[in-house]
Amino acid sequence: MERLKIGELADITGITKRTIDYYTNLGLLEAERSSSNYRYYTSEAIKRLHEIEEMKTNGMSLQEIKKTFEKQRAYEEVDIQELRLHMQNLQHEVTTLLEQMKEKEQSTQAQVKNKVSSECAALMQSLLSLI
Numbered sequence: 001m002e003r004l005k006i007g008e009l010a011d012i013t014g015i016t017k018r019t020i021d022y023y024t025n026l027g028l029l030e031a032e033r034s035s036s037n038y039r040y041y042t043s044e045a046i047k048r049l050h051e052i053e054e055m056k057t058n059g060m061s062l063q064e065i066k067k068t069f070e071k072q073r074a075y076e077e078v079d080i081q082e083l084r085l086h087m088q089n090l091q092h093e094v095t096t097l098l099e100q101m102k103e104k105e106q107s108t109q110a111q112v113k114n115k116v117s118s119e120c121a122a123l124m125q126s127l128l129s130l131i
Contacts, residue, residue, distance in 0.1 A: 003032070003040040013049045020049070028052055028066055 010017045023029045024039065029048055031039035055065045 002043045004043070004045065006031075006039050006041070009041050009045055009049070013046055015049055015053070023049070023052060023062075026062060026066060028062065028069065 006017050006020055024031050029045055031041050
């Protein structure tokens with residue numbers, strides 16, 4: 001993932017470094033700090049800045065925009081939790097089905113053994129080993 005310094009992000013988006021810094025301090029943008037204390041932004045920040053500017057154009061305050069982003073993040077987290085739960089349920093169903101199939105296979109083998117004489121079973125086993 002591409003990492004951009006604040007100046008590079010400003011050049012790409014046409015938004016001043018000061019505004020980007022302000023948005024970051026408000027929590028509207030996320031930046032990663034390097035060991036030398038530089039802020040690095042991902043390419044997602046470009047999209048986020050365009051969203052912020054569009055929302056501002058539509059008359060939303062920065063606090064309203066922040067609340068909107070927080071709600072989006074909460075919905076995404078709920079979706080992920082629901083997906084994990086659904087996957088766990090599916091995994092449980094698959095495990096149960098595999099156990100049932102194994103039991104059925106064992107039951108079928110036992111039924112065949114009960115219906116076939118020992119000589120016939122030995123003969124079938126010999127034939128199978130030849131194949």
